[in-house]
Amino acid sequence: MFWPWCSAQGDTGISNTQILDERATEAGSAWLPVIVIPLFLVAPALWNGYPLLQWDTGGYLARWYEGYLVPSRSTVFGLYLHWGEGSSFWLNLGLQALATLWILQLTLRVLGLSQPLRLLWIGLLLILTTALPWLASMLLTDIFAGLSVLALFVMATQAGRISPLEKCALFGFVAFASATHSATLGVLFGLCCAGWIAYPLLRRQIALSGLVQASMTIVAGAAMLLAANFALSGQLAWTPGGTGVAFGRMLQDGIVAQYLKDHCSREKLKLCPYRNELPPTADDFLWGNSMFNKLGRFEGMNDEMGFIVKQSLAAYPLWQTKAAAVATAEQLMHVATGEGTNGWVPHTYGIIERYIPSQTQPMRAAHQQHWDIDFALVNWLHVPVALASMLAAAAIAGHAIWRRRRDDIALLAATVTLALLGNAVICGIISGPHDRYGARLVWIATFTVLVAAARHFGGERTAP
Known part of the structure; x- marks a missing residue:
């Protein structure tokens, strides 16, 4: 096995030293991304x-x-x-x-x-x-x-x-x-x-x-x-947290405010007294200094937020569909x-x-x-x-x-x-x-x- 390999080296004019140098270069280049990246x-x-x-x-x-x-x-x-x-x-x-x-x-x-x-x-x-x-x-x-x-x-x-x-x-x-x-x-x-x-x-x-x-x-x-x-x-x-986050998105789209406007006259909800004071964004409502803190945050509001999310999906299906499509397109951007x-x-x-x-x-x-x-x-x-x-x-x-x-x-x-x-x-x-x-x-x-x-x-x- 050794001699034919040596003969091939002689025929092509490539020395053992050159091969070793090439292998050393390849080994060095292999380690380069491992260190640099x-x-x-x-x-x-x-x-x-x-x-x-x-x-x-x-x-x-x-x-x-x-x-x-x-x-x-x-x-x-x-x-x-x-x-x-x-x-x-x-x-x-x-x-x-x-x-x-x-x-x-x-x-x-x-x-x-x-x-x-x-x-x-x-x-x-x-x-x-x-x-x-x-x-x-x-x-x-x-x-x-x-x-x-x-x-x-x-x-x-x-x-x-x-x-x-x-x-x-x-x-x-x-x-x-x-x-x-x-x-x-x-x-x-x-x-x-x-x-x-x-x-x-x-x-x-x-x-x-x-x-x-x-x-x-x-x-x-x-x-x-x-x-x-x-x-x-x-x-x-x-x-x-999934319900609260979804509630925040619906609040930001104006759906929550509309639901409160349409239903507070016959439903007793904690947010009804604040329906005209809702912050403009979900981040302001959930993480800012809003009425969400006064009403007990997630522990005090989870049930009500889940109720409003489910009811508003049934109450405004076309609005929800349009808002979902717009939100998806905006998220891509x-x-x-x-x-x-x-x-x-x-x-x-x-x-x-x-x-x-x-x-x-x-x-x-x-x-x-x-x-x-x-x-x-x-x-x-x-x-x-x-x-x-x-x-x-x-x-x-x-x-x-x-x-x-x-x-x-x-x-x-x-x-x-x-x-x-x-x-x-x-x-x-x-x-x-x-x-x-x-x-x-x-x-x-x-x-x-x-x-x-x-x-x-x-x-x-x-x-x-």
Whole structure:
């Protein structure tokens, strides 16, 4: 075996030294994205001097200490944050950066695009042009939304190209991601439903075993959340808050005010005396200094808000339908980076000062707490890139359907487009349009476009 190999070397004029040099260069380039991408993903936090915080962060942190359930705050994610407290949460950011690198690399690998330098330039373009590094640098569930969509895609459509260990790791990751936020779980559930609907037509593209495994992650995530809620609060219950959030969106659309106007003459509701004083937005009502506080917040108002939500759905079906369509369209356009990531997060400050006083000083010294973060320049680039990426991803999926092409890039584009639409429906209709809900997911559209460009210009064969 040795001699023919040596003879071939002599015939081609390539020396052993040259081969060793080439292999050393390849090994070095393989490590380059492993070092550079995670470092740049947490660069905003490194510059800040402390992990980035958001208004919701404090609610998650408090779950371990307060031991009861609050609206829209997953105990699973609260436990995840508590695990990293001893490192001032840098362990959490490190894990988020490495998970991002892993999912990006794995997606490129199963698509046949796993060259290290390609991973590097795609990663750096995502870091420059999308919200990805801000999501990875923040103590919030948002980074797991987009990653879980890509992980679900790999699990369901590329089962034959990943090892049993990778299948187990993806299963655990998607289950955890779905347990961190109800909207993420809803998007993943919708994708699984779409997968089952499309399976009879796409038997060659969608592996039955992968689709079953992907669907079971939703069940596992729900079980994980119920178990964590029971362990921390003693209640075998889902995280509360969906009704209150939906009520806020209807209030913002004027539906609640109209319902009170039409029914307060014959129904005794706590909000009736305030029907002419309702604040203009859901955020002002739920989180501002409104009558909601006087009436007992969620504990005192849950039943009444749920009653008004159900009754107004029946009372104004056309209005509700129109409002839902408008909210979905607006949510698709709300993609700016940085909503809620400024110096005004007093609840989170208070939670850290109360329960983790040792971190008060570094938290207060961070740039964020001095209002040094300005996303205006960032969004000058991020917003047009996000909107163009969504259109391009949808165009790739639409072109494939029109031409009846069923390759893996088309399937990825269709998955991402459905995820973005599902996210807009869930978040827009229930919570009302917010930039944060769009920015946390739209970067996977940019990733899809970059993957399609790499496939097209790299000359690799499109996998059938």
